[in-house]
Amino acid sequence: MTAPHETAYPRLKQDPTARELDLHFTPSADERAFVQALSKQPAIRLAVMLHLKTLPHRGHFGALSQIPERIVRHVADALGYRRAFSASDLDAYDASRMKREHIAKIRQYLNVRPLGEPGRQWLRTVAQQAAQTKHMLPDIINVMVEELYHHRYELPAFRTLDDIATAARESVHEGHFERIAALLTPAARKKIDELLAVTPGDTHSGWQALKREPKRPGNKEVRFYLQHIDRLQKLAAMIPALEVPVPKLKYFRAMARALDAGELAELKPAKRYALAAVFIRSRHGKALDDAADLFIRLMQNLENTAQKNLMAYQVEHLKRTDSLVGQLKEILQAYQVDGTDSQRIDAIGDVIGPDLARTLAECDEHMAYAGKNFLPFLAKPYAQQRALLLNCLEVMELRTSSQDPAMERLVKALAALRAQRRDVVEAASLGLSLEHDFGWMSANWRRHVFPKDWGVDRAGWMQRRYFELAVLFQIKDELKSGDLFIPGGERYDDYREELVDESTFQEELGNYGEVSGIATEPAAFVETLREQLRTKCREVNARFPENAHADIVDGRLILRKLPRTELSQAIALVDSLITERLPETSIVDVLVDATSWVDLNRHFKPLAGTEARVRDLHHRVVTTLFCYGCNLGPTQTARSVRGFSRRQAAWLNLKYVTEDTLERATVDTINLYNKFELPGYWGSGKSASADGTKWSVYEQNLLSEYHIRYGGYGGIGYYHVSDKYIALFSRFIPCGAYEAIYILDGLIENRAEIRPDTVHGDTQAQNFPVFGLAHLLGIDLMPRIRNVKDLSLSKPDPQASYPNIQALFGDGSIDWNLIETHLHDMLRVAASIKTGKISASTILRRLGNYSRKNKLYFAFKELGRVIRTLFLLRYIDDVEVRKTIQAATNKSEEFNNFTKWAFFGGQGIIAENVLHEQQKIVGYNHLVANLVILHNVEQMSRVLAELRDEGIEISPAVLAGLSPYRTAHINRFGDYTVDTSREVTPIDFARRILRAAEEAAAAERDEEELSSASYKS
Secondary structure (H helix, E strand, O other), rough: OOOHHHHOOOOOOOOOOHOOOOOOOOOHHHHHHHHHHHHOHHHHHHHHHHHHHHHHHHOOOOOOOHOOOOHHHHHHHHHHOOOOOHHHHHHHHHHHHHHHHHHHHHHHHHHHEHHHHHHHHHHHHHHHHHHHHOHHHHHHHHHHHHHHHHEOOOOOHHHHHHHHHHHHHHHHHHHHHHHHHHHHHHHHHHHHHHHHHHOOOOOOHHHHOOOEEEEEOOOOHHHHHHHHHHHHHHHOOOOOOOOHHHHHHHHHHHHHHHHOOOHHHOOHHHHHHHHHHHHHHHHHHHHHHHHHHHHHHHHHHHHHHHHHHHHHEEEEEEEEHHHEEEEEEEEHHHHOOOOOOHHHHHHHHHHHHHHHHHHHHHHHHHHHHHOOHHHHHOOHHHHHHHHHHHHHHHHHOOOEOOOOOOOOHHHHHHOOOOOOOOEEEOOHOOOOOOOEEEEOOOOOHHHHOHHHHHHHHHHHHEEEEHHHHHHHHHHHHHHHHOOOOOOOOOOOOOOOHHHOOHHHHHHHHHHHHHHHHHOOHHHHHOOOHHHHHHHHHHHHHHHHHOOOEHHHHOOOOEEEEOOOOOHHHHHHHHHHHHHHHOOEEEEHHHHHHHHHHHHHHOOOOOOOOOOOOOOOOOHHHHHHHHHOOOHHHHHHHHHEEEEOHHHHHHHHHHHHHHHHHHHHHHHHHHHHOHHHHHHHHHHOOOOEEEEEEEEOOOOOOOOEEEEEOOOOOEEEEEEEEEEOOOOOEEEEOOOOHHHHHHHOOOOOOOOOOOOOOOOEEOOHHOOHHHHHHHHOOOEEEOOOOOOHHHOEEEOOOOOOOOOOOHHHHEEOOOOOHHHHHHHHHHHHHHHHHOOOOOHHHHHHOOOOOOOOOOOHHHHHHHHHHHHHHHHHHHHHHOOOHHHHHHHHHHHHHHEEEHHHHHHHHHHHHOOOOOHHHHHHHHHHHHEEEEHHHHHHHHHHHHHHHHHHHHOOOOOOHHHHOOOOOOOOEOOOOEEEEEOOOOOOOOOOOOOOOHHHHHHHHHHHHHHHHHHOOOOOO
């Protein structure tokens, strides 16, 4: 059964503040008159007034004995009744017939009505509608509570709402199961039954094989995985399209993934076949994405191999290069010999010698491999990979998202060449036109596909291998940019289908413009933005001569380093005292306390939705968080925690926990943390910084890549850290991914009460489309800039001149017509992201540097040039902007180190090779890190209050210089005892570190120090 505190079902606070009592429970003159008209007896008047004042706050007429004593006493005092009323007086009224008469009049006075049977029927309909898209019972109950309030109904008992929500959810789910199962043919049902069959003594089944994930993409693994995809395609072909809301599909998929073949076989037929069908379709879509990832990885490996072979060749033939250069020097010297032209020619001929053909051949060979031309080295490794790459293409069945069908013709040409072994083929024989189908090909590729030394008689003929390679590399780029898509895929499907339709967009447009403050009419949008850029350019140009932190030397911008912020003695003293006084504890005890405060247990429920059967759920939750969040793993956890088996930890993770579960738990942790006074001194919550850190993983999975910058194989944990030090969002991404495309997700998808609208990041967190999209989403992107001297600004007008900063501008100006023409399409993308139809990272992945046909890419790029120029002008002109960015990015780097400290087990290597489990482990670690931060802040608040009472100087500037990333008092190692039965000290939010008068005086006195203080523990 769902607990009332997990929902929005109203409850009276047991200990309301004086302000809350005065605001919500002080009777008005009209209310006094209403009560006085009902009775002359003080006890009855008090009872009626209590019902009258508490009904809006608990939604129903409960027993008066359930009202907190502070509220009863406050209402009695407000009515002038000084004598104490006993509980028996109130109980007697509740049992009297008079109460029913008074309740009817209170309902009439407050304009509320009892639910009744017609109301219950209506409420069941509300629950049915909510259950169409929601699967968590608290969410369905919250919808019912909101509708009951909206329609002025008195709330029924919570158990009634819970029963209605449960029945509605089961009814909706059964309806979906019946419809899906009815669509399946007898052959499809028979195939599902075969998947679930397990041979006695064998733990493997066809169902388990569906969950197979790709390993490191070697030749053998790619071949086997493509065979797996082929089997999935045949299975998926037997499953019709499923008309089920996306949230339900995700929920059904998680349910199916958590079940093994035996558990699924025990379900009712309709549910069994429906869950199997949903899972098969989802695995097929993911497998198609995996095929694209495998193809891209194979092409990248092919290019890396060619690059290495080129470098080896250049080193090996360095002597020949030296010889040719030496020979050229002798030729030049011979040319300088005094004498006739004939004598000079003879001297040159003596230098060249008799073997002119060999020398020319050496020159041709050197020129073929000169510079970074690795293309000649692709042919040999390609011969080994050709069949696998063409198999990937056959599986993906690529389609173009642009108006140009040339790429589809080229893909068909590759399929036609599959059985060919000839070195030379004719383009026309493949249905290709030299005029229309090769415009994308670079000059370097053309030299190899159409060699210059071929005569006129071979015009239109191609080198087959280089033609295939050129097309394959172009396919790789267009897959990344979205110019090609995979029908039925998830990440590589046609992104245009995920955008809001035109009618919905028009409905959202007016509200979007009002909320964002952005003009939605193209001409007005462009004129406003253009004038902002003109004004900013003039202002920065005028102030530049007095700018002591920037200069232009030899046409390049030089920004002077920011001075180091010195640690004040007051901050150092308080920080050291906190370190001394924080009580020593263990990481497990920290998790016990923090999970109790947040009440995380309510998020850990069976994915199937049945009643939890786990005994001592709190103990299991803490141990599972410790197991995965600290990376001990089930086996080591079973060795370290008494009375806990490996299977118990793994079972709870599989049956109870999804990424959504961890996200909801993290949001609750953040919201509780935000109630403390101390984080308010560290930041306003209006900004966050994004940064990634490498997590080591084993090489036997598709996500793992070798990271050049960090070294070693792994993936990137990407975090958004609030200026209040708490991490709001986390994601696990491949090492090869461009981090900038994920920077906006953390703000858009953030569900916590801390709602930043400014995001900082390092240099990788910026490119033109990211700046453009951030602006339309109302997000202020302010990254740290390295090598700023190499960046060029864009002018608002071609003829504009800014003498003091002219050297900072490039040759071109902004193409305002392009922005105006495509503003409608760009706003449609922004509206789609705002409404949750598509993620910011999905669209930014399509707007990368590989886009060549997508006009939307060029429009976002042009808008991004404007927004980045505005930002760079601020970056140059205002040193405080640079200080703010540096302080914010420092917090991200500190959090990265803090998460690594918490992830101390297993040598810090993520042992899972399954992608969704890797993402869950990063989510576990994020949650554990936030719980430790929450615990530290609670402990720091206690110590600071003690120090204040002892007369230690504590000011806002001192508090702003502290950090919650403290680890010295927490023991991570030893014999762990999870004691959830011990008493946990409750949080006291009423405790203040600074009194109001002290705070105001100290803020005024330390204003200057507060602006610059930054201390990292």
